[in-house]
Amino acid sequence: MTKNGRVKVGIIGSQFEADIHAAAIQMSPHDVEVVAVASPTPGNAAALAKRYQIPRVFTDYREMLKEPDIEMVTIAAPNWLHEQMTVECARAGKHVVCEKPLAMTIAEGERMIEETRRHGVLLMYAEELVFTPKYVKAKEMADVGAFGKVYLVKQSEKHFGPHSAWFWDMNRSGGGAFMDLGCHGIAFCYWFLARSPITSVYCQMGTHVHQDKTEGEDNCLCILEFANGAMGLVENSWARRGGMDDRIEIYGDAGVTYGNLHMGNALPTYSENGYGYAVEKAPSTQGWSYPVFEELWNYGFPQEMTHFARCVRSQETPAVTGEDGLVVMEALYAGYASAGEGRKIHLPYRNTNVKRPIDLWLQASSAGNGSAAKS
Numbered sequence: 015m016t017k018n019g020r021v022k023v024g025i026i027g028s029q030f031e032a033d034i035h036a037a038a039i040q041m042s043p044h045d046v047e048v049v050a051v052a053s054p055t056p057g058n059a060a061a062l063a064k065r066y067q068i069p070r071v072f073t074d075y076r077e078m079l080k081e082p083d084i085e086m087v088t089i090a091a092p093n094w095l096h097e098q099m100t101v102e103c104a105r106a107g108k109h110v111v112c113e114k115p116l117a118m119t120i121a122e123g124e125r126m127i128e129e130t131r132r133h134g135v136l137l138m139y140a141e142e143l144v145f146t147p148k149y150v151k152a153k154e155m156a157d158v159g160a161f162g163k164v165y166l167v168k169q170s171e172k173h174f175g176p177h178s179a180w181f182w183d184m185n186r187s188g189g190g191a192f193m194d195l196g197c198h199g200i201a202f203c204y205w206f207l208a209r210s211p212i213t214s215v216y217c218q219m220g221t222h223v224h225q226d227k228t229e230g231e232d233n234c235l236c237i238l239e240f241a242n243g244a245m246g247l248v249e250n251s252w253a254r255r256g257g258m259d260d261r262i263e264i265y266g267d268a269g270v271t272y273g274n275l276h277m278g279n280a281l282p283t284y285s286e287n288g289y290g291y292a293v294e295k296a297p298s299t300q301g302w303s304y305p306v307f308e309e310l311w312n313y314g315f316p317q318e319m320t321h322f323a324r325c326v327r328s329q330e331t332p333a334v335t336g337e338d339g340l341v342v343m344e345a346l347y348a349g350y351a352s353a354g355e356g357r358k359i360h361l362p363y364r365n366t367n368v369k370r371p372i373d374l375w376l377q378a379s380s381a382g383n384g385s386a387a388k389s
């Protein structure tokens with residue numbers, strides 16, 4: 015029986031990204047509603063539930079999956095849990111929205127795709143840059159020929175490092191700034207270039223600032239080649255002071271456009287006193303700052319959740335899927351191998367000997383190849 019009405023959602027996780035999911039869904043009141051949240055630390059899920067009037071609270075997400083009315087689950091938990099959570103959601107018959115990166119390993123990503131297919135549920139990959147209004151506008155212009163033949167797509171995302179301890183622990187995250195932020199840039203270039211296959215990846219990376227906190231890289235430059243002849247340049251950092259910075263540049267033989275997600279949508283501000291919140295991960299609001307407004311809308315989070323809910327109702331077709339997430343995983347692997355071996359890596363690339371993508375860099379560079387592990 016086809017269901018109607020708002021899609022009922024359970025959220026796994028209750029901190030940073032879970033809060034964004036809850037807020038974004040509340041901004042999409044016609045299509046979707048959150049009916050439950052699950053998170054293991056006592057009190058955290060309850061606090062999120064209180065903030066967003068979510069009626070049901072669980073400390074074990076498996077209990078939440080038993081709720082028959084929940085149709086879609088969003089996974090806002092650490093990377094190493096994405097696969098097991100997706101598989102259990104699929105077995106419980108729930109459609110899945112999984113946060114980026116898709117998984118820790120290519121094999122995990124493949125299992126997620128297989129299991130969701132087997133159980134006839136959707137696996138939607140929560141890459142919000144595909145919904146970011148400013149970036150969507152750039153793609154719409156490119157698609158009607160505004161820039162002629164696009165030969166270079168640049169995307170960069172940088173800040174001074176993540177908010178939670180697990181990101182810095184490579185056993186739970188799988189990689190540093192490239193894995194955490196480069197997954198956005200790779201997905202963006204791939205989407206912008208209409209899924210032209212990625213043919214090679216070249217990376218240089220290092221740990222320049224946070225050696226005391228992590229064995230992961232805190233800065234990375236990545237060059238992608240695509241089958242259609244275009245190139246991608248993805249820059250990422252956990253070492254960049256001054257809060258979140260997210261921008262794109264698109265170059266074609268007939269034009270160019272630049273998009274600065276945060277500062278381009280901000281009020282250039284000077285304040286002696288400070289004033290509260292400017293932008294994600296900004297350390298202070300005293301002196302010069304660039305406060306954003308409608309931050310979630312500018313990122314595309316409510317648009318993303320509305321779209322995914324409409325996919326569950328078969329009104330739309332997923333714009334970004336588990337398969338897209340897997341393409342990104344393969345490019346991440348190739349990027350770490352490239353930095354480790356000090357050479358361009360041609361795709362397809364798959365290495366089943368590592369449990370964490372970052373080992374492709376750490377193991378090879380400790381053997382004296384590739385870009386320096388520690389500066």
Ligand SMILES: NC(=O)c1ccc[n+]([C@@H]2O[C@H](COP(=O)([O-])OP(=O)(O)OC[C@H]3O[C@@H](n4cnc5c(N)ncnc54)[C@H](O)[C@@H]3O)[C@@H](O)[C@H]2O)c1
Binds near residue numbers: 026090093178180194
């Ligand atoms: N799309 C984006 O721009 C974006 C931004 C930030 C984070 N993320 C992604 O979202 C995911 C979560 O990141 P975050 O920043 O919210 O991290 P976080 O540390 O702020 O929150 C992680 C949450 O996972 C929960 N969790 C841990 N173990 C669990 C378990 N066994 N069962 C259920 N819940 C569990 C924690 O209790 C916590 O609520 C990551 O994959 C991250 O890469 C995406």
